[in-house]
Amino acid sequence: MSARMAAAVLRRFGGPEVLRVERVDEPGCPEGASLVDVSLAGVNFDDLEHRRGAEPELPLPAVLGVDVVGRRRRDGRRVVALLRRGGGYARVAAAVDAHSVPVPDDVDDAQAVALFEQGATAYGALRLAGRVQAGESVVVTSAAGGVGHLAVQLAVALGAKPVIGVASTAEKRAVVAELGADAVLAPDEVGELRAVTGGRGADLVIDGNGGEQVKAALRGLAPFGRLVSYGWRGGAPGCGWTGVSTEELVDGSIGVAGFWMRHVVDDRVLLTGIADALFDLARRGSLTARIDRVVPLSGVGAAHAAFAARRTIGKVLVDVREVG
Numbered sequence: 001m002s003a004r005m006a007a008a009v010l011r012r013f014g015g016p017e018v019l020r021v022e023r024v025d026e027p028g029c030p031e032g033a034s035l036v037d038v039s040l041a042g043v044n045f046d047d048l049e050h051r052r053g054a055e056p057e058l059p060l061p062a063v064l065g066v067d068v069v070g071r072r073r074r075d076g077r078r079v080v081a082l083l084r085r086g087g088g089y090a091r092v093a094a095a096v097d098a099h100s101v102p103v104p105d106d107v108d109d110a111q112a113v114a115l116f117e118q119g120a121t122a123y124g125a126l127r128l129a130g131r132v133q134a135g136e137s138v139v140v141t142s143a144a145g146g147v148g149h150l151a152v153q154l155a156v157a158l159g160a161k162p163v164i165g166v167a168s169t170a171e172k173r174a175v176v177a178e179l180g181a182d183a184v185l186a187p188d189e190v191g192e193l194r195a196v197t198g199g200r201g202a203d204l205v206i207d208g209n210g211g212e213q214v215k216a217a218l219r220g221l222a223p224f225g226r227l228v229s230y231g232w233r234g235g236a237p238g239c240g241w242t243g244v245s246t247e248e249l250v251d252g253s254i255g256v257a258g259f260w261m262r263h264v265v266d267d268r269v270l271l272t273g274i275a276d277a278l279f280d281l282a283r284r285g286s287l288t289a290r291i292d293r294v295v296p297l298s299g300v301g302a303a304h305a306a307f308a309a310r311r312t313i314g315k316v317l318v319d320v321r322e323v324g
Contacts, residue, residue: 012099068080126158132203
């Protein structure tokens with residue numbers, strides 16, 4: 001008989017209330033994977049999309065959650081792992097070894113899991129797709145979010161100047177300023193990028209929303225400036241898929257690139273290299289994940305609701321050891 005564990009289970013698509021804590025069998029462990037006794041799991045936008053059924057439908061029942069930290073059973077090592085098929089909102093997860101990275105002793109669980117997936121997204125958007133250079137101006141939209149608040153700090157650490165954050169509320173803008181941004185704008189002020197950059201325009205914009213902010217940001221790019229999209233929030237006001245014409249690109253001598261974390265996950269050398277860089281910055285005090293809240297398994301639905309309403313600042317975590 002399989003061992004049993006607590007998990008937040010999705011049995012039908014819908015609102016946050018469809019996530020229910022149940023006792024289920026522990027996952028099997030396929031070749032090339034290891035069982036991890038999870039301590040914390042992250043809440044991400046993709047989890048909300050899967051819960052609603054907006055993404056390609058998952059086979060149900062399902063356990064959501066794509067980033068976890070815990071101890072690997074086969075050797076007792078503390079690891080962070082990305083779970084491509086979910087399974088993180090549970091006491092035990094089957095993590096592909098190639099998608100797992102050891103956590104340094106001087107980085108705690110909360111920082112490790114908050115930095116890994118979203119920090120790597122921020123790093124990849126800035127460095128791999130954005131090719132940011134010291135002295136360039138960088139704009140980060142949703143700068144108080146899980147990716148955004150790390151992108152602001154990374155841009156500062158990489159020598160960008162000025163670093164400009166965009167955030168939706170006064171509370172969020174105050175947090176972004178504390179993170180080191182040189183200027184912070186409201187979303188309806190993105191059209192003022194040229195004024196904020198002394199008339200030159202921005203060298204690099206990192207965006208995870210799409211929609212009207214992207215259109216305004218494109219108009220505010222300097223010649224040879226770049227916009228990097230790492231996603232879009234379909235259904236959110238002012239967000240979503242955005243078309244860009246070749247005429248816009250040529251007229252402004254600007255570029256548009258995309259970044260998808262999957263292409264980092266699939267490259268073991270790249271994944272471990274970025275993780276090492278993030279953990280090193282964390283140890284030196286140049287990068288700190290802001291933890292908005294830590295909820296028990298029974299609080300996953302409420303965490304989804306707060307996340308969807310954009311009431312969170314930084315990373316939202318689930319302590320799977322606490323059922324609630």
